[in-house]
Amino acid sequence: MLKNKNWIMAVMAVLVLAVAGWWFLGRSEGRAGPVQIETAATTTGEVRSIVAASGAVRALVTVEVGSQLSGQLAEVLVDFNDSVEEGQVIARLDPQTYETRVREAEASRATALASLALQRATLTRVRANTYNAQLTFDRTETLSERGNASAAALDNARAALDAALADVAVARAQIANAEAVLRQRDATLEGARIDLERTTIRSPINGIVVDRAVDEGQTVAASLSAPVLFTIAQDLGQVQIDAQVDEADIGQIAEGQPVNFTVDAYPDMQLTGLVDQIRLSPTALNNVVTYTVVITAANPGQRLLPGMTANMDIVTGERDGVLRVSNAALRFRPSPALEGLTRPVEAAPEGAPRRGGEGGGRGNPADRLTQQLDLTPEQAESAGTVFRSAFGRAQAAAQAGGGFDREALQAEIDRGLQAVLTPEQMQRYRALAREAANTRAATVWVQEAGGMLVERRVRLGISDSQHTEVVSGDLAEGDLAVTRAREVRE
DSSP, X not given: OHHHHHHHHHHHHHHHHHHHHHHHHHHHHSOEEEEEEEEEEOEEEEEEEEEEEEEEEXXXXXXXXXXXXXXXXXXXXXXXXXXXXTTOEEEEEOOHHHHHHHHHHHHHHHHHHHHHHHXXXXXXXXXXXXXXXXXXXXXXXXXXXXXXXXXXXXXXHHHXXXXXXXXXXXXXXXXXXXXXXXXXXXXXXXXXXXXXXXXXXXXXXXXXXXXXOOOTTOEEOOSSSOOEEEEEESOTTEEEEEEEEETTTGGGOOTTOEEEEEETTEEEEEEEEEEEEEEEEEEEETTEEEEEEEEEEEOGGGOOOTTOEEEEEEEEEEEEEEEEEEHHHHHOOOOGGGTTTEXXXXXXXXXXXXXXXXXXXXXXXXXXXXXXXXXXXXXXXXXXXXXXXXXXXXXXXXXXXXXXXXXXXXXXXXXXXXXXXXXXXXXXXXXXXXXXXXXXXXXXXXXXXXXXXXXXXXXXXXXXXXXXXXXEESOOTTOEEEEEEEEEEO
């Protein structure tokens, strides 16, 4: 048995070696053929950068109409899709309970009013008693001075006067109390009348009833919160879409950006809107963080209904007539098989001309501003002074060991240009500065006429699904950017 096992292992080893040899010889015999280079010409055209999102359509202003009172609905006067006006009666609660409370409050107020009248009459009476007591005291005092009245009589007259004055003070206090009770009863009556008025539910705005949550005869309870009876949309001629944007894309979104969207109900209808608000509060679901982006849009013919799902493309950048390169060319890197066919940028002959024309390099910032903002000669000269001064101080600080603070430099330039540019030009400059901050460096390999692959350094802007904007660098229209290279074997 052992011999058979050893014989089998030996045969397997021979087979493995034979297969390996065949593969190796086969590889050795195959001769490398030419390298096939695939290119895509750089062109001038449009580049549109978009962020895809979806969200629910809703009215710009939606009011939930509730009831502040508990009770049974005696009438429901509107239905779904009814147009209502501000102040229009849309429902009524059974008013009997609240009418009874009003009558009770009116009776209580009448009692308080009568009590006040009684206290005022009492005051009049005690004032008369006080007047008589004063006269009696005055006479007794005069007689006592003449010796015709005893001291006891004078003391009795004085005591009677003091008692009468005390009765006046008590009467006045009782009147004040009665007046306070009357004010309390007035407030109670006013509250009862307000509650009675609230049994009539009115529309707070002009709009359309988009939801009715109650029926006639239903009892509503408002013990803890006001129950929602109706939902009214103010104006369906304008709608709002709450789109959820991933945290990776939210940095590209800005207010005022255009939005193209469709809804499933009308797939052939292209609609447009604008980014109105970026809400700072995040939403986390299954470890995915999103932010709400509010988009406003017109609703022609009010065909968009609340609750519809909008599938949208938020246009984060749009360039027309710019130099663009294929996205595939940005991913290409030469393999070792192309050794001898490539020339890195460092190996370019000294003094070789730079490519790309005016936009090929970064250039003078003042000159670029002059072209982009259409500056006057005076503005161009002042802008140049601002840039030279700012760059000079930054360079001096760096040489002194203070480092290079890009934010401080930009802030200094910004302050200087405010005195040079118009508000409109300043707004455009800040937009251009934001765009420049979003550029990135990249490498593109270009096939020259002789077949050599030459490395070109560029700065890129926005991208779409096929192309990327070339902001600056050694690339010109018509250059053949390499997208792929593969070895063809014979």
